Amino acid sequence: xxxxxxxxxxxxxxxxxxxxxxxxxxxxxxxxxxxxxxxxxxxxxxxxxxxxxxxxxxxxxxxxxxxxxxxxxxxxxxxxxxxxxxxxxxxxxxxxxxxxxxxxxxxxxxxxxxxxxxxxxxxxxxxxxxxxxxxxxxxxxxxxxxxxxxxxxxxxxxxxxxxxx
Numbered sequence: 001x002x003x004x005x006x007x008x009x010x011x012x013x014x015x016x017x018x019x020x021x022x023x024x025x026x027x028x029x030x031x032x033x034x035x036x037x038x039x040x041x042x043x044x045x046x047x048x049x050x051x052x053x054x055x056x057x058x059x060x061x062x063x064x065x066x067x068x069x070x071x072x073x074x075x076x077x078x079x080x081x082x083x084x085x086x087x088x089x090x091x092x093x094x095x096x097x098x099x100x101x102x103x104x105x106x107x108x109x110x111x112x113x114x115x116x117x118x119x120x121x122x123x124x125x126x127x128x129x130x131x132x133x134x135x136x137x138x139x140x141x142x143x144x145x146x147x148x149x150x151x152x153x154x155x156x157x158x159x160x161x162x163x164x165x
Contacts, residue, residue: 038063040092042077043121051079052118053110064094066159072097075162076108076123082138083123090164093123099157103128109136109147110154122147123158 039057058077067073075092086106087093095108103126111120124136133146134155 036063036068037061038067038073038075040075040077043079051121051123053121055119061092061162064160064162067094067096070096070098076121078123081140083125084140086125086139087123087161088164092162092164093158094160094162095156096159097156099159101126101129101155102157106158108156108158109134109152110156111152112154122152126155 037060040059040061041053041055042058043051043053053076061075063073074095074097076095078087078091078093079089081089083106093106093108101107105126107124107126109122109124122136124138126134127137127144128135129149131149133148134152135144135146137144
């Protein structure tokens with residue numbers, strides 16, 4: 001069978017797509033980005049691989065389509081190397097703060113000291129959880145560990161990223 005395509009990339013009317021080369025529709029670039037902007041936050045390295053977060057936006061970036069109508073969606077500039085190759089320093093994690101925790105997904109956990117002070121965050125893969133602990137994983141160096149949920153009560157899901165430029 002022929003797999004010739006017309007100018008639009010669609011198979012000719014008289015031909016069938018090849019079984020070994022499925023047709024994958026391309027998404028135009030203008031459909032990948034939303035119309036609005038979202039805040040970009042950053043942090044500085046703290047102790048034990050934690051990041052000190054400031055919630056004063058350092059910039060506003062194009063909102064990706066996945067966060068188009070998400071109230072409170074934001075970007076977080078990655079610092080540190082514990083999640084290489086998933087995230088490199090300078091990458092931007094795209095965050096939906098309303099999605100529930102999910103196994104095998106990247107998350108940002110937040111710790112706010114009870115008597116004020118700096119808000120800390122960690123970006124890790126969530127492998128599981130129970131009422132007491134988060135089971136987490138980082139890649140560099142490869143390590144699995146737990147954190148207490150009462151110390152890290154806020155869990156925001158990462159839904160994508162912008163690579164550093």
